[in-house]
């Protein structure tokens with residue numbers, strides 16, 4: 001885990017759930033004995049996305065909401081890299097929602113960790129697409145609070161074609177194990193990580209999540225390969241929130257459908273004899 005440290009000290013607020021996720025991230029990579037040089041971490045903009053400053057792998061903090069397109073580019077340039085995309089609920093389900101849907105449909109072999117604090121943290125506490133109905137923020141004041149129906153990340157990921165869908169929390173001792181399973185999954189793997197924002201979300205706290213979560217692997221006969229079972233619980237939210245590996249299946253990954261990548265990664269291919277003119281002529 002020490003190998004993954006960088007010289008930078010996290011600037012997150014004291015008690016922020018991002019610390020737990022950072023610790024679990026390093027633990028998951030260490031458990032898998034992955035070489036840091038074989039990992040590319042792509043994040044967006046937000047408190048959560050700063051994680052790219054704190055792990056010593058290849059890493060890019062890109063534009064807000066553009067995490068998945070950049071991760072897609074990295075993966076297609078060198079599909080032998082383990083590509084991890086990461087960011088907040090605002091980054092992924094607000095500005096980045098279209099990319100989320102299409103990356104899942106394509107089933108690229110990318111792992112996507114969403115730090116879901118149900119709020120925009122970095123910009124100081126506006127509602128996000130995952131904010132609960134009635135949430136009172138400076139953007140959605142009383143008497144009604146948030147009147148927009150929230151997005152459930154697990155349910156959405158399942159519906160749009162992600163082949164691995166899990167949920168955990170920043171304080172869950174199983175978080176590292178769930179992250180490790182997501183990283184080793186071949187295909188688009190989404191982990192909805194419930195992450196308290198101690199500064200701006202005073203409702204969805206560590207205690208709030210602790211009182212509501214239950215582990216799907218403790219349900220009798222729960223089979224994550226069963227799409228019907230997964231769909232039946234994916235929409236649960238409120239009094240009961242399922243955590244663990246909710247769905248896992250196999251489908252052809254996008255990279256394997258591209259003959260150009262069959263021999264070796266694009267990054268390793270010579271462009272010396274490539275004629276742009278003949279490529280353009282072929283498309284005409």
Ligand SMILES: Cc1ncc(C[n+]2csc(CCOP(=O)(O)OP(=O)(O)O)c2C)c(N)n1
Pocket residue numbers: 045046047048049064087088089090091092095115117119120121122123128
């Ligand atoms: C295109 C664009 N729009 C808006 C912003 C302002 N902005 C920066 S971070 C952020 C929200 C971050 O929320 P989230 O993704 O949930 O991450 P968190 O800070 O909560 O971890 C916004 C709106 C921006 N940087 N770029």
Ligand code: SF4
Pocket residue numbers: 011012013015016017018047048117121122196197198199200
């Ligand atoms: S504002 Fe919220 S999400 Fe951002 S560092 Fe502070 S506690 Fe964490």
